[in-house]
Amino acid sequence: MTRKSVENISRKLVLIVTVILLFFFLFLKLIYVQIFLHSRINNIVKKMIIRNNIAVPKRGDILDFNGKILASSIKKYTIFLDSKLIDDFNEVKNVLLNNGIKIKERSLNELEKTSYYPIAFNVDACIVDGVKSRRLKGIGFESKYKRFYPEGRFLAHVLGITDSDGNGIEGIEKTCNECLSGYSVMIKTRRDGRGHIIYDRFIDKTKICGQNVKLNIDRNIQFIAEKELRKAFYKYKAKRAVCIIQNPKTGAVLAMVSLPDFDPSDKIKDIKVLRNSAISDIYEPGSTFKIVAIAAALEQNKVKLTENFYLENGRYKIAGHIIKDDHKIEGYASLKKIIERSSNIGIIKITKKLGSENFYEYIRKFGFYSLTGIDLPGEAKGILMDVDKWNLLSLPTISFGQGIGVTALQVISAFSAIANNGILMKPFLIYSIGNTKTSEKSSKNVLNPIEVRRVVSVKTAQMIRKLLKDTVDFGTGKSAKIANYTVGGKTGTAQKVDPSTKNYSVKHYVASFCGMIPAMCPEVVILIIIDEPYSNYYAYSVASPVFANIAKKTVRYLNIKEDDIE
Amino acid sequence: MYKSYVVIVLIVLGIFIYMWQQNTAIRLAYKVSNLELEYDKINSENDSLRLKINSILALEKMDKIAKEKNFSKPNENSIIYID
Numbered sequence: 001m002t003r004k005s006v007e008n009i010s011r012k013l014v015l016i017v018t019v020i021l022l023f024f025f026l027f028l029k030l031i032y033v034q035i036f037l038h039s040r041i042n043n044i045v046k047k048m049i050i051r052n053n054i055a056v057p058k059r060g061d062i063l064d065f066n067g068k069i070l071a072s073s074i075k076k077y078t079i080f081l082d083s084k085l086i087d088d089f090n091e092v093k094n095v096l097l098n099n100g101i102k103i104k105e106r107s108l109n110e111l112e113k114t115s116y117y118p119i120a121f122n123v124d125a126c127i128v129d130g131v132k133s134r135r136l137k138g139i140g141f142e143s144k145y146k147r148f149y150p151e152g153r154f155l156a157h158v159l160g161i162t163d164s165d166g167n168g169i170e171g172i173e174k175t176c177n178e179c180l181s182g183y184s185v186m187i188k189t190r191r192d193g194r195g196h197i198i199y200d201r202f203i204d205k206t207k208i209c210g211q212n213v214k215l216n217i218d219r220n221i222q223f224i225a226e227k228e229l230r231k232a233f234y235k236y237k238a239k240r241a242v243c244i245i246q247n248p249k250t251g252a253v254l255a256m257v258s259l260p261d262f263d264p265s266d267k268i269k270d271i272k273v274l275r276n277s278a279i280s281d282i283y284e285p286g287s288t289f290k291i292v293a294i295a296a297a298l299e300q301n302k303v304k305l306t307e308n309f310y311l312e313n314g315r316y317k318i319a320g321h322i323i324k325d326d327h328k329i330e331g332y333a334s335l336k337k338i339i340e341r342s343s344n345i346g347i348i349k350i351t352k353k354l355g356s357e358n359f360y361e362y363i364r365k366f367g368f369y370s371l372t373g374i375d376l377p378g379e380a381k382g383i384l385m386d387v388d389k390w391n392l393l394s395l396p397t398i399s400f401g402q403g404i405g406v407t408a409l410q411v412i413s414a415f416s417a418i419a420n421n422g423i424l425m426k427p428f429l430i431y432s433i434g435n436t437k438t439s440e441k442s443s444k445n446v447l448n449p450i451e452v453r454r455v456v457s458v459k460t461a462q463m464i465r466k467l468l469k470d471t472v473d474f475g476t477g478k479s480a481k482i483a484n485y486t487v488g489g490k491t492g493t494a495q496k497v498d499p500s501t502k503n504y505s506v507k508h509y510v511a512s513f514c515g516m517i518p519a520m521c522p523e524v525v526i527l528i529i530i531d532e533p534y535s536n537y538y539a540y541s542v543a544s545p546v547f548a549n550i551a552k553k554t555v556r557y558l559n560i561k562e563d564d565i566e
Numbered sequence: 567m568y569k570s571y572v573v574i575v576l577i578v579l580g581i582f583i584y585m586w587q588q589n590t591a592i593r594l595a596y597k598v599s600n601l602e603l604e605y606d607k608i609n610s611e612n613d614s615l616r617l618k619i620n621s622i623l624a625l626e627k628m629d630k631i632a633k634e635k636n637f638s639k640p641n642e643n644s645i646i647y648i649d
Contacts, residue, residue, distance in 0.1 A: 058613070068620065069616065069617065069620045072613065072616070072617050072620075073613075074610060074613045074614045074617055075610040075613075075614075124614070125607065125610055125611065125614070148617055148621075150617055150618075150620035150621035150624060151620070151621075151624040151625065151626065152624065152626065154624070154625070154626065196596060196599070197599055198592075198595040198596060198598075198599050199595075199598070199599050199602060202598060202602065205606065205609070219625065220625070223625040223626070223629075227629070
């Protein structure tokens with residue numbers, strides 16, 4: 001072997017050994033990375049590609065009885081800028097401007113200080129798509145569901161409002177917050193090098209989203225009530241006005257209006273407007289309350305329909321106080337006449353025969369001084385002194401609706417009990433809760449009407465209905481009459497207490513009318529309250545005509561059979 | 567010799583099937599994710615349009631338009647019902 005060939009072999013050997021060593025070291029490094037650094041690198045990668053996102057559920061809709069949307073949530077976006085990622089600020093500015101988003105000059109100075117600078121709120125998805133398609137760095141999008149009320153201030157007090165986080169804080173939004181909200185779910189997502197996202201598991205959004213709440217409220221009846229009541233509210237420059245329409249057989253509330261109202265989509269400036277007068281405000285009912293005393297007296301057989309009472313020529317002195325009748329009746333009058341002419345003196349004499357204990361019992365039986373349990377927050381119980389604490393004036397004044405505080409809902413419930421043959425039903429607004437299609441009428445989650453108690457017998461209820469019919473036909477409620485239908489009802493003109501003098505005011509009144517149609521077999525009961533009407537305060541000229549206007553349209557809409565065709 | 571060829575082919579085939587399965591899974595995951603996003607988008611659009619329809623058909627607005635156009639409720643005898 002020559003020297004040259006030996007050198008060649010040794011060179012080759014060195015090269016081979018070097019290569020082998022190189023690969024050996026690479027192999028060692030691979031072992032080190034794959035085995036010893038495995039968990040560390042894995043964690044770093046996981047942090048880079050795996051994200052835990054919360055899938056926010058869509059809040060359920062609130063629908064009217066016919067499935068029309070009254071409140072719904074839609075996805076809106078907040079667009080923000082991250083100055084650290086922006087390559088060309090002018091291009092970003094132009095793209096945003098082309099999509100109708102202008103960055104304020106003032107914002108430009110503050111932009112560099114933060115990685116999250118919101119520039120537009122409640123942006124529609126189509127605009128976001130337009131911006132996204134340009135694939136610019138430094139523009140971020142954040143989605144959030146926003147609550148919308150397509151009919152504006154319509155049914156505002158019943159629907160209520162939500163806070164900025166989407167939680168119900170008033171009305172049905174609050175009562176049904178739990179079922180409307182749905183369930184938030186944590187979803188793991190993986191992001192690849194190009195920024196594409198893969199979801200770890202498929203989430204059926206329909207299963208996590210909130211349930212729909214369907215109300216007994218009929219949009220058309222509600223509209224009729226709102227329109228007519230608003231007219232009267234402005235005409236009489238009233239302090240507040242209330243209208244409730246109820247189905248007496250089930251207790252279902254078909255319409256509920258409280259004025260002044262608000263637009264739930266707007267920012268609420270005065271929190272007082274959120275108060276639902278129909279359930280939260282207490283007032284002295286006046287003569288509409290007389291049916292309680294009469295029903296109790298008839299039920300207890302303390303008086304007869306044909307019985308006559310001496311009406312003291314319109315002035316009656318009790319416990320040093322003089323009680324007057326607005327519609328003076330000379331001499332004697334029957335129970336029918338007393339109710340027709342709304343005689344305070346007559347009703348006092350009837351209630352005296354009944355006695356305080358019995359009267360108190362029936363007031364409570366009719367549901368006064370108790371929560372009705374309606375599915376709305378903020379219901380008031382009313383004011384009623386315990387019978388043991390009644391003074392000499394309590395029985396007579398309460399008999400004609402003074403010295404007792406009631407809510408509008410309690411009054412209509414009491415009238416509905418008379419209309420429903422003496423059975424008091426629980427008033428309720430929610431028809432069903434569940435994710436049924438808007439057109440679908442049947443639902444597994446339909447709430448059934450609840451019977452509270454029998455207050456008076458069928459016979460007594462019939463007698464009261466006849467008296468109420470006569471009141472509209474011949475008495476103070478004439479202006480509530482409508483063509484082709486019999487109407488039964490009672491007016492109430494109640495003096496208000498002047499807070500400064502703490503005596504009954506001669507200026508401020510509450511005019512109300514509660515009536516039922518058809519009178520003897522009622523399908524609907526309607527209550528109208530106008531608080532502090534200006535210029536005229538008598539219920540028969542303020543509240544009864546509003547009742548007639550609403551009743552006329554409602555019976556036509558509900559297709560109630562005419563019962564007074566001549 | 568023949569047996570060892572078969573084993574090699576099976577191993578290669580196994581590796582190939584495994585890689586194909588992994589690849590398909592990832593491809594489908596992308597597809598599902600994209601479809602899910604698209605579904606969400608269409609759903610949101612649908613909600614938005616439904617709300618818009620309800621907003622346009624708001625009774626107060628319709629009443630206002632009817633008043634502006636001097637519409638009135640027709641008499642019962644001027645309506646012809648078609649069965």
